[in-house]
Amino acid sequence: MLPPPTLSFTIPSIHDNLVLQCRVYHPACLAPTTVTQAAEWRKRSAIVAHPYAPLGGCYDDPVVDKIASTILKEGFVVGTFNFRGAGTSKGRTSWRSKAEQDDYISFLGFLLFYLHHLRPPSIPEQNEHSNFNHSDPELHDLSPIPSQSVPASEFPTPTSGPQNPNTKPVLLLSGYSYGALITTLLPPIISSVIAPFQAPIRGSPHAEIRMRARFLADQQNELMNERFSSLLLRSPLSGRSTQLRDHTLTNSKIRQTDGGVRIGGEEDLRRSSHESPGSRSSFTLDSPVRKSVEKVRSIAKSGRLASRGKGSHESDASSHRTKGSVPEISPEHDSADDRETIKAIPDIAEGLQIAYLLVSPLQGWANTLATLSLWGSKPARATKRANDGGIMIPEHDMKLTIDPTLALFGDDDIFVSVNKLRAWAERLHDECKGRGQGQFRHKEVPRAGHFWHDREAVKVLREEVRLFASSL
Structure with missing residues (x-):
């Protein structure tokens, strides 16, 4: 706590x-x-x-x-x-x-x-x-x-x-x-x-x-x-x-x-x-x-x-x-x-390592949000093709295949199908594997729902987050 x-x-x-x-x-x-x-x-x-x-x-x-x-x-x-x-x-x-x-x-x-x-x-x-x-x-x-x-x-x-x-x-x-x-x-x-x-x-x-x-x-x-x-x-x-x-x-x-x-x-x-x-x-x-x-x-x-x-x-x-x-x-x-502007600090992000932690990600909602407008909008762009299947990877997902990333989700998520989450994670994993580099990793937690009520699932969540944070 x-x-x-x-x-x-x-x-x-x-x-x-x-x-x-x-x-x-x-x-x-x-x-x-x-x-x-x-x-x-x-x-x-x-x-x-x-x-x-x-x-x-x-x-x-x-x-x-x-x-x-x-x-x-x-x-x-x-x-x-x-x-x-x-x-x-x-x-x-x-x-x-x-x-x-x-x-x-x-x-x-x-x-x-x-x-x-x-x-x-x-x-x-x-x-x-x-x-x-x-x-x-x-x-x-x-x-x-x-x-x-x-x-x-x-x-x-x-x-x-x-x-x-x-x-x-x-x-x-x-x-x-x-x-x-x-x-x-x-x-x-x-x-x-x-x-x-x-x-x-x-x-x-x-x-x-x-x-x-x-x-x-x-x-x-x-x-x-x-x-x-x-x-x-x-x-x-x-x-x-x-x-x-x-x-x-x-x-x-x-x-x-x-x-x-x-x-x-x-x-x-x-x-x-x-x-x-x-x-x-x-x-x-x-x-x-x-x-x-x-x-x-x-x-x-x-x-x-x-x-x-x-x-x-x-x-x-x-x-x-x-x-x-x-x-x-x-x-x-x-x-x-x-005095009209504040002085820049050029080295503010020098050597900074960015990492990502995604818990119960709402995979598939990005395109939906991009089109939720009274006048409509084009869906999110997909500019990168996975190496072994010709599947397009959305532009915003590519950073997850470059910087250290951990995605955690349960097999009982009520908002996103576990099959969709698995397919998304596998695409990113394959992209890293195809390039021979990348640090994307995911963990599917048994009995974990979207709200993480199961005690054993929470223990896995904490341990995975701890190991990932300590590795950075």
Whole structure:
């Protein structure tokens, strides 16, 4: 089961600026409560998309929870979000899924820039001569952020080094049911997805997403430095000259509750409160949420932090800061002449390994969605022919034969015939085999239905997801 989120916030959709609910969960290595959980983060992240909103799908779906919590335990930063029309995300589900694809890309853009700015502290090297060891009786549990206080037994026991030599950053794009369909329909080239975020006009949804990613990453950097410093100060290394990668905080008085940090909510700044009844484990900073949003937007307008006491708007945005709660955000432009756009980060996806996880994919719905329009539309293109049978493979499926992919489905799916799922999986497998390369793999789980109620099937689901995530 997922712990309370590290971050609960909103972003605008790049499709039409609608407000989307989002959550981010940090793994134990980024929020250790004991020394045994302290480990270097391997820059692995994942997104898990939920089922069809009109049928009750949202990021609180139990299958989404099972997938996301399993990936989280493998050391991934995990993000979930509500498509339009789900939960308290605005709007309604579209007919052709283009809007939902843009919703997914909006969160994908946020996560990439958030991870780019995230700077977890370095972990001191441990060896047989070090006094910093897991069995030292002087080491105590540390829980400065109760939302991350997860029993150590819930996480894998750290080893002396990574089991997988791969050190490339990883982004696992995943989804369940309708979420798997949207994941499949995403553009195959990540650079094309990121390109509109690189130099967005200030005030646009792309710029707003980037500003919020920077703001929240800087905030978490400050919190992580405080946590790691406190952990080290309680250890025998406190007398040594141990250095963290970033500055050490000593007097931070950040208030925390069981829900992690929440920012955003309704984008209407005239509202006095952005708390939504029924939102799970949300948290508002000491300064009202609207002040935080105003602060982010004032940065987008001015290109710099408003200084205290200079103008009513500036003082309003800055006077409510709590000590250590709002990290400063340096301008992302070169000069005063470049204030209309935000500076690009060319290496944002350098070396990034994309992988796909599809659980109960709605195979065959892609063409249906493409033609669901009052005026009609052409079906999705199929541009690649399988090597040994002359069967056309849809263009959007080809990426699944190139990047590491795992498809999981049951033999008792009520929405898609198991024969159709088998044929789809075999076509992709044959394409990989014909080319002599490719990493597509599928697993048909006995007694598993679309909703994964069978306990034995759920065990297989968790184990397959765990093995796939750990292999990346």
